[in-house]
Amino acid sequence: MxxxxxxxxxxxxxxxxxxxxxxxxxxxxxxxxxxxxxxxxxxxxxxxxxxxxxxxxxxxxxxxxxxxxxxxxxxxxxxxxxxxxxxxDRDRRRDHMEHHTGQHILSAAFIRVAEAETVGFHLSQQSVTIDLDRADLSAAELDAAETLANEVIRDDRPVSARFVAAAEAAGLPLRKTPPGRDGLLRLIDIAGFDLTACGGTHVARTGEVGLIKIIKTERRGATTRVEFVCGGRALADYRAKHDLTRQLSATLTTGASELPAAIDRLREEARALAHALRQKDEALLGYEAAQLLAAAEPLGTARLVARVFVGRAPDELGRLAAALVADGVDGEDTVIALLGLAGERSHLVFARSADAPGDMAAQSDMAALIKPALAALGGRGGGRPTLAQGGGPAADEASVAAALQLARAQLVG
CATH class of the missing domain: 2.40.30.130 (Elongation Factor Tu (Ef-tu); domain 3)
Structure with missing residues (x-):
């Protein structure tokens, strides 16, 4: 053909x-x-x-x-x-021509400014990348290569294709020499800038590439992957980022150049608010723990808190259990907490005071105690003698309460 x-x-x-x-x-x-x-x-x-x-x-x-x-x-x-x-399809072909010629220009630019050879090229509808044989490229080198590439585009240099025999190609300053076809190599010549063997589709002049913009770099072992866009994709990328910048500026009522400082201020405010909220949340959990302890069931030398909750997060249940068994909440005796969560996902948290007497500690190994209760809910989990937890499928309050009662029965013996 x-x-x-x-x-x-x-x-x-x-x-x-x-x-x-x-x-x-x-x-x-x-x-x-x-x-x-x-x-x-x-x-x-x-x-x-x-x-x-x-x-x-x-x-x-x-x-x-x-x-x-x-x-x-x-x-x-x-x-x-x-x-x-x-x-x-015109748009697809045009996009491929712009990016393939753009890749030749950018690869040659990296050789000139950073002595970095292209060892891989990938073009798809989602991204366009080259892999360079250096992992230590600096920001200045990336900028210099991008600047040189765009100077070549503005020069509007002719791009031509010709066939040469393999023997002739051996004497030419080719950037890359892949296997030929029928003893011939097809060369793509960007006048005065790059000469390489290639079988792809290309524009006739560098000005048709429009623009080359590096949008991302990633170190990959001994290489650097450079993602870039040309022509129509570069315009689309600029439009999207310009729209985003404009929206952020309007939302934060600040100029584009002041956005980084505005975002830093918001980040610090968010950290401070999160810290204050966490402190208040811990205080509320402390109050809740004190109320639960006041109504706790005596169990030998210990007090037992067994309660089912709905609509709370599993991590909040764990923090409540920690507050119940922490030193200094009451300080007079050992506390055992059997807490359950009903809803779309069931969850159990069992905990006891770390300073429990020897007989109580042996009797109330939370990791052993929680397994039958979780099994009753169709769940799995585990932990340590002082703290264990696990989850299971959806369960109503009655089912979770029954699982806690199973654990209580084991404690009572």
């Missing part, structure tokens, strides 16, 4: 003939006599589009390389051999 996109990345509508049909991974596929459709390869995704014959229109879902020089168009419905009118 003739790969027409090698010499012309701009033709999006053309006449062709289906000369072969096949089934690829269970889907109908067509092979054309010549094609401008790009197949997934070299880090660049495939084109999409349509094949039309009369009133029948087949959607091109994927384009894959087959054996030899074959290219298969994966269709949403079968089409037999014969003439077709083909069309390639």
């Amino acid at each position: 003739t790969r027409a996109y090698y010499t012309d990345s701009y033709t999006l509508e053309f006449e062709a003939t289906i000369i072969a049909v096949e089934t690829v991974d269970g889907r109908p596929a067509a092979g054309l006599d010549h094609s401008y459709f790009y197949p997934t390869s070299g880090g660049q995704p495939h084109d999409t589009g349509h094949l039309r014959r009369g009133d029948t229109v087949a959607r091109v879902l994927d384009v894959v390389e087959g054996e030899g020089d074959a290219i298969w168009l994966i269709l949403d419905r079968p089409l037999g051999p014969g003439p077709v009118a083909a069309s390639i």
Whole structure:
């Protein structure tokens, strides 16, 4: 098959003939006599589009390389051999051209300003990245590469493609030399800036890339992953961030340049409020613990608090149990707390004073005591002799109360 996109990345509508049909991974596929459709390869995704014959229109879902020089168009419905009118999705092709040429420019810029070679390239609808062979890139180097790349774009340099024999390519200053096809290499030449072998689709002049903006970097072992956007994606990214900045400025009634300081103030205020709220919450739990202890059931030399709650968080139940058994709440005897939570998720927290006498400590191992109670609720959990907890499925108050009564019966013996 003739790969027409090698010499012309701009033709999006053309006449062709289906000369072969096949089934690829269970889907109908067509092979054309010549094609401008790009197949997934070299880090660049495939084109999409349509094949039309009369009133029948087949959607091109994927384009894959087959054996030899074959290219298969994966269709949403079968089409037999014969003439077709083909069309390639313009926006997708344009996006790929902008980003693939942008990648060449940015990769060459990193070599010039940071001696960082590109060892990986990925282009998808969600992100565009290159992997560089340095993990220690500084912010200044990233800015310098981005600045140089955009200078090349503003220069509007010509971008051309040509084929050379492998022997000739060996004597050229190529940035990258992948395997060729039929003994030939296709070179993409950004005039006076970058020369590299590549089979992808590219713009004709660097100005068509529009803009290159690095939006994220990530250290990955001995490499750095750089995520960037070009052209239409760069505009969309700017619009989204500008809208967000404008909304934040309006909400916080401050200028964009003052947003970091305003957010810092809000963060400090939130921390202070959270601390004050926690202190008040702990005080309320202390008062609640004192009331529960006042009504506690005597159990030998200990006092037993067994209570079922609804609509509280499991961690709050744990803090209440800690308040009940803490030293200094009452100070006169050992406290055992059997607390349960009913609702969409059941939860039990069992605790006892750490300074319980030897016989009481041996009798009230919370980790052993909670297991039968949790089993009765269909739950699981565990812990230490002084504190154990666990959860289970939904349970009503009566079911949780029965589980606590089971534990109480074990204590009473």
